[in-house]
Amino acid sequence: MTLAHQSLKDAVSKAGSNSALASAIGCSATAVWQMVNKAQRLSVDYVLTVEKLYGSSRHNLRPDIYPREPLFPVGHPRAAASGSLGHGDTGGSASVKDARLLSPGTGIARAIEAPFCNPEKPPDD
Structure with missing residues (x-):
């Protein structure tokens, strides 16, 4: 299981169910089910909302879109x-x-x- 998939499943757990997460972020329960079971990652449209509501890091939810910053600045x-x-x-x-x-x-x-x-x-x- 990838970090993005685990982070999405954690957000569903914090929300209580697929339906509760769907209601909170403004999509259908079916769309959440598809993100969890088919795509295995959260749609980019909802990453910032899930981060704000449930404290799940955008870097964990979608590391392909929100990479972490380097430890050292360029030139260091x-x-x-x-x-x-x-x-x-x-x-x-x-x-x-x-x-x-x-x-x-x-x-x-x-x-x-x-x-x-x-x-x-x-x-x-």
């Missing part, structure tokens, strides 16, 4: 030496370029965060 000597991207490191080797892409405000992280950070402020170009 230990970032390059350790090859670690941080808490979400999968154990593979990572380059400084990979760390730059996942650093907050840059590369992939910027593309992922942009719509969610502050909807009132347009993204910097």
